[in-house]
Amino acid sequence: MPGRIIRVFRFCLWVVLGAAVPAAAISVPGGAAQNAVARGAYLFAAAGCAGCHTRVKPKGRPLAGGRRLDTPFGAFYPPNITPDPGHGIGRWELADFIRAMRQGRGPDGTLYFPAFLYPSYSGISDADLGDLWAFLRTVPAVAVTGPGHDLDFPFNLRVLVWPWRWLYFEPGVWRPDPNRSARWNRGAYLVRAVGHCGECHTPRSLLGGVDPDRELGGNPKGPEGKRVANITPHRKKGIGDWSESDIASYLLDGGLPDGDLASGAMVEVIEDSTSRLTESDRRAIARYLKSVPPQDGN
Ligand code: HEC
Ligand code: HEC
Incomplete structure (x- = not known):
């Protein structure tokens, strides 16, 4: 008692x-009986996406661009991932989303910095990524662009993500x-x-x-x-x-x-x-x- x-x-x-x-x-x-959006909302919470992609002080619109993340390499500003076609990821297809999460690559081949935690998210199953995507499509679109990353030289060079990936990143669904x-x-x-x-x-x-x-x-x-x-x-x-x-x-x-x-x-x-x-x-x-x-x- x-x-x-x-x-x-x-x-x-x-x-x-x-x-x-x-x-x-x-x-x-x-x-x-549950639909993909509800399952996606659950995964979205479990994966903590909002924590980085929504600004806290002052409070920002959900997923319209995140808080400053200070790291030993400089500051990252997570981008707008709402369905806005110009400022967010509104023009993406499911395949683009899966490539970003699993391979850490953008639709145009951009190599993402691992501050977007794809080394972990790479393990999320296709079915779960599909649900997560269904949920992300339901978030209101917001037409704002956040500040770009403010990284110290030479970490601002995306080409350096190549050797990093070679050393530390193994894409693949968790088995x-x-x-x-x-x-x-x-x-x-x-x-x-x-x-x-x-x-x-x-x-x-x-x-x-x-x-x-x-x-x-x-x-x-x-x-x-x-x-x-x-x-x-x-x-x-x-x-x-x-x-x-x-x-x-x-x-x-x-x-x-x-x-x-x-x-x-x-x-x-x-x-x-x-x-x-x-x-x-x-x-x-x-x-x-x-x-x-x-x-x-x-
Ligand atoms: C953003 C960074 C971060 C993530 C992600 C994170 N943790 Fe933590 N965790 C911390 C910090 C910092 C502490 C120490 C908190 C404290 O001192 O009270 C902690 C403490 C803990 C503790 C208590 C340990 C102790 O001795 O007091 C447990 C258990 C724990 N985390 C489990 C988890 C689990 C399970 C996950 C994944 C679902 C997780 N954490 C994800 C930062 C994180
Ligand atoms: C620890 C912070 C953090 C977390 C948690 C996080 N992200 Fe990100 N995310 C970032 C950063 C930083 C970038 C930018 C990477 C770059 O510029 O290379 C990013 C980029 C992205 C992009 C690419 C956007 C574009 O315009 O190219 C998508 C999509 C994305 N994140 C989705 C998610 C989803 C979905 C989750 C939850 C499953 C999530 N993120 C969790 C930090 C985070």
């Missing part, structure tokens, strides 16, 4: 602190592991492809590639140069003493097992993405996190 009271208290605190009420779970994915349960596979897909958890939680090399041998092992320099926690099952450095329920509950309301609350970049991830997932998907993520090799970093 005290546990429940603490939980309710924590939840109230969360709401008072201005975080979203996590009750807005968007309907269950996959049901036959389930037939030796694992459906829940594990769902969790792995959500963590690695859709939810792109490793983009923040896995350490990177000097050139900004995530290190596959230290998956989720914590990142000393994440967004805004801040430390990002190790979320592998390492007992001391990671979250080895969290149960699956602890993880699922953190992803719902940001409450840590010790009663503390999430802070930093994770607040927005919880608010915009993980709190909006179904309980079953949060559990799947927890199942997968408990299974990755423990890392002793960070």
Whole structure:
């Protein structure tokens, strides 16, 4: 019973602190009666697209161009991805969208900077990309162009994306592991492809590639140069003493097992993405996190 009271208290605190009420779970994915747009809306939340493509201060129109993303290479301004034909991606076809997400290339062959997280999104299935596309078509078109990226030389040279891709990028749909349960596979897909958890939680090399041998092992320099926690099952450095329920509950309301609350970049991830997932998907993520090799970093 005290546990429940603490939980309710924590939840109230969360709401008072201005975080979203996590009750807005968007309907269950996959049901036959559901249409592509609803499934796409769910994936859109799970993938956190709005977080980058919508300006926060001052509040911008949805997906009309994003907030400034400061990185060691300079500042990126995510573009307008509303269906406006001149300023957004209104002239695109589904195939263009799939190429952008899976291959990191624009319709004219532009090589995208990996700040658009296609190294992760590449794993999203064709069916899910189709649903995501159906949803994106329903967002109101907005006729504005954001500022271009403001990158330091030589990172402003798109040709440099070539060697980067050669070193770090392997396009391809994420494939389930037939030796694992459906829940594990769902969790792995959500963590690695859709939810792109490793983009923040896995350490990177000097050139900004995530290190596959230290998956989720914590990142000393994440967004805004801040430390990002190790979320592998390492007992001391990671979250080895969290149960699956602890993880699922953190992803719902940001409450840590010790009663503390999430802070930093994770607040927005919880608010915009993980709190909006179904309980079953949060559990799947927890199942997968408990299974990755423990890392002793960070
Ligand atoms: C971490 C920030 C971030 C997230 C999250 C993100 N994007 Fe982007 N996105 C970018 C940046 C930066 C670019 C510009 C890349 C470039 O100029 O090379 C971009 C470019 C794009 C483009 C190409 C637009 C054009 O005009 O060529 C599309 C389409 C796109 N993003 C869709 C999405 C979708 C859909 C999601 C969610 C599944 C998403 N993005 C999530 C940062 C992000
Ligand atoms: C935009 C960057 C970012 C993304 C994406 C992200 N996280 Fe986090 N995460 C953080 C930061 C920063 C912290 C540390 C928060 C704190 O100190 O309270 C954190 C903390 C956590 C913690 C708590 C760890 C602890 O010891 O307190 C868990 C669990 C977690 N994240 C899981 C996930 C999962 C699962 C995903 C993918 C669905 C994810 N995160 C995606 C930035 C991110």
